[in-house]
Amino acid sequence: MNGADVLCDVLLANDVTVCFANPGTSEMHFVAALDRKPQMRCVLGLFEGVVTGAADGYARMTDRPAATLLHTGPGLANGLANMHNARRALSPMINIVGDHAAYHLPLDAPLTSDIESLAKPMSNWVRRIAGPDDVAPATEAAFRASLTPPGVTTLILPADAAWGEVGAASIGKVKLAPPPAVDMDAVRTVAAAIRAAPGRAGIIVRGQVARADALAVAGQISTGSDVRLFSEVLIARMQRGRGRVAPTRIPYPIDAATALLRDIDVLVLVGAREPVAFFAYPGKPGRLVREGCQVLTLAAHGEDLSAALEALRDELGIKPSQPTAFATAFPDAATPSGQLTEDAIALSVAHKLPADAIVCDEAVTSARRFFALSAFAAPHDYMMTTGGSIGGGIPLATGAAIACPGRKVINLEADGSGMYTVQGLWTQARENLDVVTIVFSNRTYAILHGEMRNVGVGAIGENARRMLDLDQPSLDWVCLAKGMGVEAARADTCERFDALLESALSRRGPFLIEAVL
Structure with a gap:
């Protein structure tokens, strides 16, 4: 038994059964070991950003880590943007990064790099x-670190x-420490x-308290104590x-x-952080709460958020039978x-x-209305790229579909963002x-046009336009998808879009709709 076999066996013993991979020469012994372990599902991504983004989507839907397999420092570097998104999402992930044999490193071969320094900011x-x-x-240790509390871990394999x-x-299940007991002093202070x-x-909710059962408790607090829920x-x-x-x-x-x-x-923060502006703008605040607002933490990431929320409800004297307000029918709107x-x-x-x-x-500016409408839709799970680094949508959908094979996945995707990791369509095929991937094809980085206005630029010239628009030539998403093996069609009217969406939802398998705006 070699080290690669042992690594696989430890992962499998702890129910890590999916490996998103883009391997190279340094990882061939690990690839051979994976080949001897049919219990491990190996999923190839044609770009490392697809690999790490898919592992993020998988983790969000299972609350368990997948493994990734990346080739030395440059391979890791290609995956860093979606590792950043995963770290911001607090997703468990085990990155396995191959490296040269220890005795080969002093020779400074072409792929030699400081992997630890590359990995540290995103792990x-x-x-x-x-x-x-x-x-x-x-x-x-990597498995334990990925779950206590959940987060991104990176293991370098010479x-x-x-x-x-x-x-x-000795290979067996890793024992994980339970979350700390609810801090009743914090509960009483918040109450x-x-x-x-x-x-x-x-109250701002995040993590486990953004799930239906915990949201119901938060709703009881909101109704029973006149607290707004964010x-x-x-x-x-x-x-x-x-x-x-x-x-x-x-x-x-x-x-x-x-x-x-x-x-x-x-x-009150429950698994969340104080809201701040994404960027600094001349004459505008960085903190979003007003001066003098008291910001309190009920429970932080890694603590038992649901139990803390229930304790707060009890401390406020709200009964578990307290009714709350739910979204029901869609508001009236013309078709x-x-x-x-x-x-x-x-x-x-x-x-x-x-x-x-x-x-x-990951439709960025194009799907802002959807979130409000989603409160009235059929029950579903909703997620976004959380670190602000674009290129997460297609990989997130890929990982979510592998995590939940019996559920339909809909990816709302901006055309500019989608081009960062378009290779994920090949993995879906x-x-x-x-x-079902819906590309909002407006042929521009629309959010950056807005950012130009936010920093005080009233009109843009040709140089700026050429950096912000995706025309000349326009992207052809139908051809791009078909080139990756995904069936696709284009819609430029409401009637055509409705028909394509009905068709895509009625069948299984990947399908892309280019929605021309």
Whole structure:
């Protein structure tokens, strides 16, 4: 038994059964070991950003880590953007990065690099395996670190540690420490602050408390103590739809966000962080809460968020039978017709969304209306790219579809963002994943046009336009998808889009709709 075999066995013993991979020469012994382990599902991504993004989507839907396999420092570097998104989503992930044999590193061969320094900013935990006998303890440590608390871990596997013979290795399930007990002092402090600010307190939920059962408790607190309920701007995963409590998402634009929060005297964080502006703008604040707002943490990531929320409900004297408000029927709206628009797409998707679907939203500016409408749609899971690094949508949908093969996945995708990881469509075709990709084809980085206005640029010239627009030539998403093996069609009217969406939702397998705006 060599080190690569042991690494596989430790992963499998701890129910890590999917490996998203883009291997190279240094990883061939690990590839051979994976070949001997049919229990491990190996999924090839044609770009490392697809690999790490798919592992993120898988983790969000299972609350368990997948493994990734990356080739030395440059391969890791190609995957860093979606590792960043995963780290911001608090997703468990085990990255296995192959490296040269230890004795080969002093020769400074072309692919030699400082892998630890590359990995550290996008990882919660990094370790280099010292040799064959260190493989088992190092892999167990990586698994433990990926879940306590959940986050991104990176394990560096030198080639000689992979091919080296291992002595006796004890392989079994890793014991994980339970989350700490609820901090009742924090519960009492938060409850007192809420009582002292009737109608002027808010709660931001994130993580496990953005799931349906915990949202119901948050809704009881909201109704019973007149507390407003919010979510962060970028959502890692939230259970949405009819019959579920629907928090208000804090807007991206600073003026809208500060207006929403201006009358909040007490803001309670449950697994969340204080909301701040994405960027600095001349004359605008970085913090979104008003001066003097009391920001309190009920429970942080890694703690038992649901138990803390229940304890707060009890401390406030709210009974578990307390009714709460749920989203029900869609608001009245005329059925759109004629030229296709962003709002028409949002309405159509929200109305036609199948029960228990998974929505991966990377449409950026184009699908802003969908989130509000999703409160009235069939029950579903909703997630976004959480780190602000574009190129996560197609890989997220890929990983989610592998995690939940019985559920329909809908990817709302901006055309500019989609081009960062378009290779993920090939993986969807190869794995026959049940993903409907809707590309908002406006042939521009629309958000950057808005950012130019935000920094005070009233009109742009030819140089700026050429950096912000995706025309000359325009992208042809139907041809791109078909080149990756995914069936695709184009819609430029509401009627055509509705028909294509109905067809795509009625069948299994990957399908792409280019929605021309």
